[in-house]
Amino acid sequence: MCLGVPMQVVSVDGTDAVAEIDGVRRDASLMLLDEEVKVGDYVIVHAGFAISKLDEAEALETLAIMRDIFDPEDMA
Amino acid sequence: MKYQDEYRNRELVQGLAAHLENLVAGYAGTMTFMEVCGTHTMSIYQYGLRGLLPAQVRLISGPGCPVCVTPNSYLDKAIACCRIPGVVVATFGDMLRVPGTSSSLMEERAKGADVRIVYSPLDAVKLAATNPQLKVVFLGVGFETTAPTIAGSILAARQQGLGNFFVLAAHKTMPVPMAALASDPELAISGFICPAHVSTIIGADAYQPLARDYQRPCVITGFEPADVLQGVAMLAAQVVAGESRVEIQYSRAVKPQGNPKARAILDEVFAPCDAEWRGLGMIPGSGLAIREEFASFDAERMLPLTPELSREPTGCRCGDVLKGKITPFDCPLFEQTCTPEAPVGACMVSTEGTCAAAYKYGR
Ligand code: SF4
Ligand code: SF4
Numbered sequence: 001m002c003l004g005v006p007m008q009v010v011s012v013d014g015t016d017a018v019a020e021i022d023g024v025r026r027d028a029s030l031m032l033l034d035e036e037v038k039v040g041d042y043v044i045v046h047a048g049f050a051i052s053k054l055d056e057a058e059a060l061e062t063l064a065i066m067r068d069i070f071d072p073e074d075m076a
Numbered sequence: 077m078k079y080q081d082e083y084r085n086r087e088l089v090q091g092l093a094a095h096l097e098n099l100v101a102g103y104a105g106t107m108t109f110m111e112v113c114g115t116h117t118m119s120i121y122q123y124g125l126r127g128l129l130p131a132q133v134r135l136i137s138g139p140g141c142p143v144c145v146t147p148n149s150y151l152d153k154a155i156a157c158c159r160i161p162g163v164v165v166a167t168f169g170d171m172l173r174v175p176g177t178s179s180s181l182m183e184e185r186a187k188g189a190d191v192r193i194v195y196s197p198l199d200a201v202k203l204a205a206t207n208p209q210l211k212v213v214f215l216g217v218g219f220e221t222t223a224p225t226i227a228g229s230i231l232a233a234r235q236q237g238l239g240n241f242f243v244l245a246a247h248k249t250m251p252v253p254m255a256a257l258a259s260d261p262e263l264a265i266s267g268f269i270c271p272a273h274v275s276t277i278i279g280a281d282a283y284q285p286l287a288r289d290y291q292r293p294c295v296i297t298g299f300e301p302a303d304v305l306q307g308v309a310m311l312a313a314q315v316v317a318g319e320s321r322v323e324i325q326y327s328r329a330v331k332p333q334g335n336p337k338a339r340a341i342l343d344e345v346f347a348p349c350d351a352e353w354r355g356l357g358m359i360p361g362s363g364l365a366i367r368e369e370f371a372s373f374d375a376e377r378m379l380p381l382t383p384e385l386s387r388e389p390t391g392c393r394c395g396d397v398l399k400g401k402i403t404p405f406d407c408p409l410f411e412q413t414c415t416p417e418a419p420v421g422a423c424m425v426s427t428e429g430t431c432a433a434a435y436k437y438g439r
Pocket of ligand 1: 112
């Protein structure tokens with residue numbers, strides 16, 4: 001239940017963002033982040049909230065392992 | 077994708093294993109490291125990392141998954157909630173199949189209760205906003221990763237002036253039970269592989285007391301096999317040198333101070349309280365209760381809950397699994413009467429549960 005999945009931000013409207021991974025789009029509230037988030041940035045999304053920012057290379061590393069360990073449903 | 081290859085590279089992993097072997101070569105005793113993150117548990121089982129460790133190094137799994145450590149008494153309360161007419165229980169999916177004392181949310185739903193799976197607590201807020209005739213109760217379960225998201229939704233519900241959104245809160249915090257486990261002489265834990273995503277919120281500094289007062293080395297690691305092995309090597313190096321410090325292997329996502337904004341929101345809505353853990357019992361100061369100012373969002377204070385008298389399932393050894401005292405293979409019900417399709421205990425339900433990981437990936 002407590003997975004955090006790296007996703008790429010595709011739109012930002014105030015503290016509401018939409019993030020995408022593998023073609024799946026999710027709302028990602030930016031309420032819990034201090035740093036500024038722009039379209040194209042990677043964030044760890046957990047339960048509809050961005051909880052941490054990542055750079056692209058980091059995000060891709062983390063994603064690769066998560067795809068290995070978890071079923072797609074677990075990551076949704 | 078260069079980085080990704082590097083992190084999963086067989087040679088890198090084998091190189092790290094050899095490095096670890098050298099590191100502990102002259103060490104006479106055994107060192108036992110506990111991971112307290114379900115995602116680490118999954119990684120350790122999936123990649124068979126235990127098989128790569130020298131004889132002196134032992135890994136045990138601790139209370140890594142919030143679903144697993146939630147006691148039956150909470151599930152019984154959640155079930156009591158969904159039996160109140162006009163109440164919708166909204167929850168993350170993995171709570172559905174966790175057995176309570178004599179029912180589960182899934183069984184209640186089959187009998188007609190309104191139990192809905194949501195992806196985000198904000199979806200539950202939305203549900204409340206669009207259905208003013210209903211009372212929406214969100215099941216607030218999780219560690220410091222999840223608790224700020226629930227705090228955020230309570231703030232959102234207050235901002236929207238909602239009177240029909242409630243949280244049944246049972247959040248737990250990590251460093252406190254780790255201290256309790258460190259004090260258990262039977263476990264003889266030499267150090268901790270600290271949780272990754274919990275640490276993005278609370279920061280590495282939160283483990284300083286464990287290193288300082290309990291003399292337990294702490295390393296926050298990522299999830300790749302190379303990450304975990306490197307973390308184990310960092311722990312082993314500290315043990316060999318007789319040191320105990322907090323180190324961050326997962327520096328790509330974790331900072332010493334964590335995420336201050338998320339922590340501020342967490343503190344605004346929740347206050348520390350005593351909490352009951354499955355298997356670990358009552359641990360003072362290890363839970364988060366909704367503050368008085370937000371009492372109108374607290375399901376426990378606002379709804380007439382009459383749960384049945386709770387007891388834990390007979391024969392299930394989840395408690396000992398969560399403490400690292402036994403592995404799932406030592407539980408007589410494992411793979412016999414207890415499977416992911418028909419789980420007896422919580423550790424078999426959650427995808428991050430130790431019994432589920434052991435079942436999926438075997439010995
Ligand atoms: S809450 Fe975070 S740290 Fe704990 S098991 Fe889940 S992903 Fe791991
Ligand atoms: S195998 Fe099943 S019954 Fe045994 S400890 Fe794990 S969850 Fe409990």
